[in-house]
Amino acid sequence: MEILDKLAKFYGITIDQIVHMGKEVPKEITVEDKTASEQLRLLSELDEKEKSIIYSMIDCMLTKKKFKDFFYNNVAGL
Template structure:
């Protein structure tokens, strides 16, 4: 499925009109229509705006299938994209991820501290 058709499908599933999305992107309805029809590609900024508007990540928009996005992986994502994906988790899952990260960071700091102090003995 083309990106334009994917964007149209998501927009329709969200119950939005083309003119609403065009206004959010700050482009004319004709330009937006060209985007959905595949006559022009969205800019990176527009793609980011669409993802925010649709409450999805850019990755989820690009890999959208049927009613659900494809499996999303943190591999090969920027730190900002990774953080946005984590922020979409349910609160309990988000807290669990943050506890794991905090534990790993604390272990790394203790290991670094230990290695520096042992080296001075």
């Protein structure tokens, strides 16, 4: 039942709607169209391994951007 609870919460529907879906299918979630707080709420619903992967990817991208900015501002003009 825990999985059904998580699915229901994730898709914003009831367990009954999952079990008796009929023709209704949960909508795909697109994080980009959510507010920052909603994005964080959705990420917090992932299991620990998935969260770790997502946060590692974000850390990597932010580090890469900071390095590019540093390089452009301090080295490229030499």
